[in-house]
Amino acid sequence: MSEQIVARAERLRRSYGHGPAEVHALLDVSVQLRAGELVVLRGPSGAGKTTLLNLLGGLDKADAGEVWVGELELGAASEDELVELRRHELGYIFQTFALLPVLSASENIELPMRLRGVPIAERRERTRELLATVGLADHAEQRPGELSGGQQQRLGIARSLANEPRLLIADEPTGQLDSANAEAMMSLIASLVHERGVAVIVSTHDPRMAEHADRIIDLRDGQLVPPKPGRHLSAPPRADG
Structure with a gap:
C-alpha cells in the first residue's frame, strides 16, 4: 500500500x-x-x-x-x-449493476471511454484486456440479461475500471x-x-x-x-x- x-x-x-x-x-x-x-x-x-x-x-x-x-x-x-x-x-460499482441492457458486455465497458474521447483502437484493446481480467473474455457480445448475476457484477467492475x-x-x-x-x-x-x-x-x-x-x-x-x-x-x- x-x-x-x-x-x-x-x-x-x-x-x-x-x-x-x-x-x-x-x-x-x-x-x-x-x-x-x-x-x-x-x-x-x-x-x-x-x-x-x-x-x-x-x-x-x-x-x-x-x-x-x-x-x-x-x-x-x-x-x-x-x-x-x-x-x-472515479469509478463506481453499484449493487444493482447499473448496466445498459441494450448494449453488449464490450459496449458497456467501452461507453465510459467513448465519453472521454478515447480513440477507438485503444478503447477496444482496453475492453478486451478488462474482459479477460474479470473472466468474461468469452462473453463480449452478450447483453447483461444473458449473463448471470455474478457475471453482471464482474462486468460492472470491468466498466468501473475502464478509465483507470x-x-x-x-x-x-x-x-x-x-x-x-x-x-x-x-x-x-x-x-x-x-x-x-x-x-x-x-x-x-x-x-x-x-x-x-x-x-x-x-x-x-x-x-x-x-x-x-x-x-x-x-x-x-x-x-x-
Whole structure:
C-alpha cells in the first residue's frame, strides 16, 4: 500500500429534513483513502454509509466539512469540474449493476471511454484486456440479461475500471449475489486494488467481506465507531505529520 492519499474527508456533516424530522446522516466524519488500499465501510442500515460514499464521489454535497480527491475540493468545485472528476478519476460499482441492457458486455465497458474521447483502437484493446481480467473474455457480445448475476457484477467492475480511476467506490457490491459469488467478487476487487494501486472503499453488511480489507471503518448513527484494540484504525495519521 502506498502512502499517497488519493481522497480525504474532513469533519463531514450531512443532514436531511428540518425540525423534528431532521435526520443527521453524518456527524463530524473524517477519513483518508490511500493508493493500493482496500477499505471496508461497515454499519447497519441508516448508519450513513451511502451518504459518505456519495460525498466522496461528488454525487452529494456536505452541509459542513470538506472532501478532497487529489487537489480538488468537491464542495467548491463547479459542475463541469465534477463531471471531469467522475470521468477521469472515479469509478463506481453499484449493487444493482447499473448496466445498459441494450448494449453488449464490450459496449458497456467501452461507453465510459467513448465519453472521454478515447480513440477507438485503444478503447477496444482496453475492453478486451478488462474482459479477460474479470473472466468474461468469452462473453463480449452478450447483453447483461444473458449473463448471470455474478457475471453482471464482474462486468460492472470491468466498466468501473475502464478509465483507470484513482478512486473506486462500491456501494454494497455483493448485495445481489449469493455467498459463493460474493466471496469471488471481493477476492477479485482485492486483487485489482493491489495490482493496479487503486484506492477502494466498499460498503457492506456482510461480515465476511471484512476479511479482504486492508482497513475497516465502522459507522453507526452517522459517526465513526472508535476501533477496538488490535483493529485497523479508521483514520490513519496524515502523511504530512
